[in-house]
Amino acid sequence: MSLLTLKGVRTNYGPIEALRGVDVEVNQGEIVTLIGANGAGKSTLLMTICGQPRPSAGTITYEGRVINDLPPHETAKLGIAQVPEGRRIFPRMTVFENLQLGATLADPQHFETDLAYCLDLFPILKQRRDQRAGTLSGGEQQMLAISRALMGRPRLLLLDEPSLGLAPLIIRRIFDVIADLNRTRGMTILLVEQNAYHALKLAHRAYVLQQGLVVMQGGGKELLANPEVRAAYLEGGAH
Amino acid sequence: MDGAVALGTFLQHLINGLTLGAIYGLIAIGYTMVYGIIRMINFAHGEIYMVGAFVAVTAFTLLAVLGITAVPLALVIVLLVAILFTAAYGWTVERIAYRPLRGAPKLAPLISAIGMSILLQNYVMLTQGARPKPLPPVLTGGITLWQGEGFSLGITYIQLFIILLTVALMTGFTLLITRTALGRAQRACEQDRTMAGLLGINVDRTISMTFVMGASLAAVAGVLVTMYYGVIDFYIGFLAGMKAFTAAVLGGIGSLPGAMLGGLLIGLIEAFFTGYVSGAYKDVAAFSILILVLVLRPTGLLGRPDIEKV
Numbered sequence: 101m102s103l104l105t106l107k108g109v110r111t112n113y114g115p116i117e118a119l120r121g122v123d124v125e126v127n128q129g130e131i132v133t134l135i136g137a138n139g140a141g142k143s144t145l146l147m148t149i150c151g152q153p154r155p156s157a158g159t160i161t162y163e164g165r166v167i168n169d170l171p172p173h174e175t176a177k178l179g180i181a182q183v184p185e186g187r188r189i190f191p192r193m194t195v196f197e198n199l200q201l202g203a204t205l206a207d208p209q210h211f212e213t214d215l216a217y218c219l220d221l222f223p224i225l226k227q228r229r230d231q232r233a234g235t236l237s238g239g240e241q242q243m244l245a246i247s248r249a250l251m252g253r254p255r256l257l258l259l260d261e262p263s264l265g266l267a268p269l270i271i272r273r274i275f276d277v278i279a280d281l282n283r284t285r286g287m288t289i290l291l292v293e294q295n296a297y298h299a300l301k302l303a304h305r306a307y308v309l310q311q312g313l314v315v316m317q318g319g320g321k322e323l324l325a326n327p328e329v330r331a332a333y334l335e336g337g338a339h
Numbered sequence: 340m341d342g343a344v345a346l347g348t349f350l351q352h353l354i355n356g357l358t359l360g361a362i363y364g365l366i367a368i369g370y371t372m373v374y375g376i377i378r379m380i381n382f383a384h385g386e387i388y389m390v391g392a393f394v395a396v397t398a399f400t401l402l403a404v405l406g407i408t409a410v411p412l413a414l415v416i417v418l419l420v421a422i423l424f425t426a427a428y429g430w431t432v433e434r435i436a437y438r439p440l441r442g443a444p445k446l447a448p449l450i451s452a453i454g455m456s457i458l459l460q461n462y463v464m465l466t467q468g469a470r471p472k473p474l475p476p477v478l479t480g481g482i483t484l485w486q487g488e489g490f491s492l493g494i495t496y497i498q499l500f501i502i503l504l505t506v507a508l509m510t511g512f513t514l515l516i517t518r519t520a521l522g523r524a525q526r527a528c529e530q531d532r533t534m535a536g537l538l539g540i541n542v543d544r545t546i547s548m549t550f551v552m553g554a555s556l557a558a559v560a561g562v563l564v565t566m567y568y569g570v571i572d573f574y575i576g577f578l579a580g581m582k583a584f585t586a587a588v589l590g591g592i593g594s595l596p597g598a599m600l601g602g603l604l605i606g607l608i609e610a611f612f613t614g615y616v617s618g619a620y621k622d623v624a625a626f627s628i629l630i631l632v633l634v635l636r637p638t639g640l641l642g643r644p645d646i647e648k649v
């Protein structure tokens with residue numbers, strides 16, 4: 101069943117056309133990945149789903165409802181959470197406060213359970229609980245950003261380059277968590293990556309975005325085997 | 340004996356300065372919070388405080404007409420009424436002067452805030468008259484702390500009330516900002532508005548609430564100053580606003596403890612300058628401080644360097 105459908109979505113920043121008619125579908129329970137070079141429009145796509153910026157054409161349907169005109173705090177209410185590019189944790193607040201903010205829309209009854217779940221997923225955050233988030237390392241910040249999103253109990257999790265700038269060991273941990281969230285919690289995930297190798301290995305389906313257009317799509321393994329994809333996004337074998 | 344008188348005089352200036360500083364601090368919080376969340380100086384904030392003072396005079400007069408003269412009851416009613424009305428003005432200013440210009444170049448909301456300030460001044464002048472409005476003393480008397488030859492050190496009940504109420508409000512307000520979901524949402528919007536929205540925080544509403552809170556504290560300052568001086572006019576918002584703004588900059592604009600500290604310092608400087616140098620030039624003293632801070636330490640005493648990089 102389709103959870104999220106984008107049809108002919110266009111997004112502009114003034115005169116710049118970042119998305120030029122994109123069709124993407126994410127089914128319930130899937131991991132879908134979106135790969136593409138820098139500036140292809142990946143982040144714009146995720147942000148457009150969340151409602152900022154708004155698309156100038158096309159339709160975004162979520163759970164059967166057109167959400168084109170909803171602002172971010174409304175799309176969040178529908179259960180769409182984003183771990184944005186650059187993590188965007190609140191640097192001058194504690195780790196705990198960041199997690200509290202993640203639970204803004206959640207039922208307060210679930211707070212302790214969800215907190216325990218996140219701290220279990222990333223035990224390092226337990227030690228950092230009362231530390232200012234800005235003092236965390238890059239990997240810890242990424243773990244915090246993911247946990248913060250999970251505190252809202254999302255039904256659709258959008259991840260924007262979670263591996264960017266992280267050490268290989270931490271990347272592995274993050275991708276393990278993503279796979280696990282999908283497998284054990286049935287969470288639907290739309291994952292944007294430049295680290296195409298890991299993402300494609302993980303994904304049920306994948307799209308390749310180029311200058312604001314989908315130029316290729318297929319199963320994750322299928323694209324991983326595709327010579328064009330290998331040449332363009334896996335040069336030197338990123339594994 | 341001379342030394343005792345000198346000390347007594349010093350302490351009297353200190354008490355006067357604390358009282359003034361409390362009032363400036365209450366107003367300064369509004370500047371600093373609004374700056375924190377939208378990175379704009381709300382130049383209409385002084386006028387919001389002035390509106391609070393006028394609501395206070397009107398409310399006190401009405402209560403007297405109605406025969407409600409018990410001081411504690413009258414005070415509570417006046418404070419609540421002033422907060423309610425003034426907060427509505429604060430909310431409206433944001434709606435009219437700022438929200439439509441969100442995302443516009445910085446100069447646009449600046450000009451519209453100055454326009455709002457002129458509008459409010461003239462509106463009050465037209466509806467309330469240009470002549471100073473007196474208020475019969477509400478709270479009289481005081482406590483004599485020390486008495487010597489031809490000299491007495493004392494604190495009036497009004498001064499005591501001003502200082503205690505301000506301490507209580509600032510404590511409550513600090514708790515609100517640091518401990519509650521609303522305060523957390525406000526701080527989140529200060530640090531990353533887009534991210535706050537993605538987490539489900541209604542950013543527009545949070546900004547509105549910030550204006551409402553700043554206006555509420557300014558309203559209390561308006562009530563207190565009306566009781567303290569016993570006379571107000573439509574122009575008091577300008578000078579008090581400038582001084583509270585100076586206080587916010589001195590403390591470090593964007594910083595809540597900074598606004599409180601800055602208010603206190605400006606009040607003390609003014610009182611000591613009046614006492615030891617000259618009352619005629621007390622405003623010059625306050626604004627010289629503003630210029631000095633801007634030149635020597637633009638981030639203020641407790642300000643963060645990163646917040647100034649806008």
Ligand SMILES: Nc1ncnc2c1ncn2[C@@H]1O[C@H](COP(=O)(O)OP(=O)(O)O)[C@@H](O)[C@H]1O
Pocket residue numbers: 113116117118136137138139140141142143144145
């Ligand atoms: N806020 C913005 N304002 C103007 N142009 C932008 C903005 N964000 C992105 N762009 C432009 O839109 C295009 C797509 O950017 P982006 O979505 O960030 O790509 P990706 O995430 O794939 O690297 C780029 O040309 C980029 O310069």
Ligand SMILES: [Mg+2]
Pocket residue numbers: 142143144185
């Ligand atoms: Mg990007």
